[in-house]
Amino acid sequence: MSLLFYLVVGLLAATIGSLVGLGGGVIIVPALVYLGPMLIGQTVPVAVAVGTSLAVLIFTALSSTLTFVKQRRVDFKSGWLYFITCGPGAMLGSYTTQFVNAKSFQLAFGFFMLFMAILLLLRDKIKPLKVIWPIQRTFTDAQGTEHTYGYGIVPALIIGLAVGFISGLFGIGGGSLFVPAMVLLFRYPPHVATATSMFVIFLSSIMGTITHLQLGEVDGWMVLGLAPSALVGGWLGAKIAGRLSSKKLLWVLRVTFLLVALKMIQEGFSAA
Template sequence: MSFLFYTAVGLIAATLGSLVGLGGGIIIVPALVYLGPLFLGEHISVATAVGTSLAVLIFTALSSTMTFFKQKRVDFKSGWLYFITCGPGAMLGSYTTQFVNAKSFQLSFGFFMLLMAILLVLRDYMKPLNIQWRIERTYTDGSGRTFQYGYSVLPALVTGLAVGFVSGLFGIGGGSLFVPVMVLLFRYPPHVATATSMFVILLSSIMGSFTHLGLGEVDLWMVLGLAPSALVGGWLGAQIASRLSSKKLLWVLRVTFVVVSVKMIWEGLYLTA
């Protein structure tokens, strides 16, 4: 039963996560917290779920980044810039997890997921802001298409810090914030934003995982159980992103976010009452 649970959760989370640049942790964390007692026969603390999820994201992001790299969709130059603050931010967020109790976490995570669902809906209707950034980039992908977008160093560093902190705190990778900001604020083409986001997630997840590991918040057996299917899911999601429209899967993800967020907010309010 545990083998099937790990395989299903790792595969679904990694596939959907790499498809839209989210990382997949936003599925792994609630799955471990809510379904762990049923399928694994043990209660999994919030801190352990977050730390374990962030460790699994290393495998998801590695697999998808390698696939996107072969497709020439990763903008490594801007990715390294984001990582300057995203990495330390992930460590800070990971360290902060130990001070957040389960009740507060449920409320915070529930509202955060609801915000992500709203951003994913608005992503289809909002046009990128027409801002002339100091650094202009021209990027040609593997199919020969050329895109122009830009950013400035300070806004990019602030974005990286915010995303890194959220990533370490919630164990979700941070791509759910990265991709909308990169597309709407900096005018990245969506597929380049997704691929570059996964590269930054790979680096920040490594740093955040070391912090959680030092705090004893990573279950290595769970990581070993989830990692194989996460590797496959990371590759699969990147393949789907390059060949098929993600609109239908995005709507499945949006509905999932809303359902889980409502559940976590309701239980958080009930528990704190």
């Protein structure tokens, strides 16, 4: 039962996480905390669930990033820029996890995801920023349509820091903030935002996991159980993402964020 649980959770989390640029922690963390006692007979502390999830994200993000690289969707130049602050931010967030209790974690996680879901739901009604960013990039999609987007160094570094901190704190990879920010603020095409997000998540997950390991918050046996199917799921999610239109991918993002937000908020208030 334990092995089947790990295989299913790893595959589902990595597939969805890679598909929407999250990394899969939005499924792994709740699954370990809520289902662990019932299905594997083990109560998993929030900090351990977060640390273990972040360690598994290394495999998920690596698998999906390699697939996205083959599809030529990763913007490495902006990705490395985000990582300058995202890496240290992940370590800081990982260190902070030990001071957050389960109830506070659930509510903070839930309301954060709800905010991101609302932003994406209102995306079509939000007027694009009338900003000509100093760094301009172009991307031509599979349909031959050329997309132009851009960013500024300082805003990118600030977003990288916020993403890194959230990644380490929640164990979710940070894509829940990264992808909307890239799409709404910098006008990245969703496919490029998802792919670039996964590349940065791969790097920052390594940094955050190092901190969680030092704090003893990573369960090695759980990582071994989750990692194999996570590698497959990372590849599968990236392949599916490559076949979806930008509009469909955005709806997957919206629905995923909303469902996770409502579940976490409900559990947070139930624990009160």
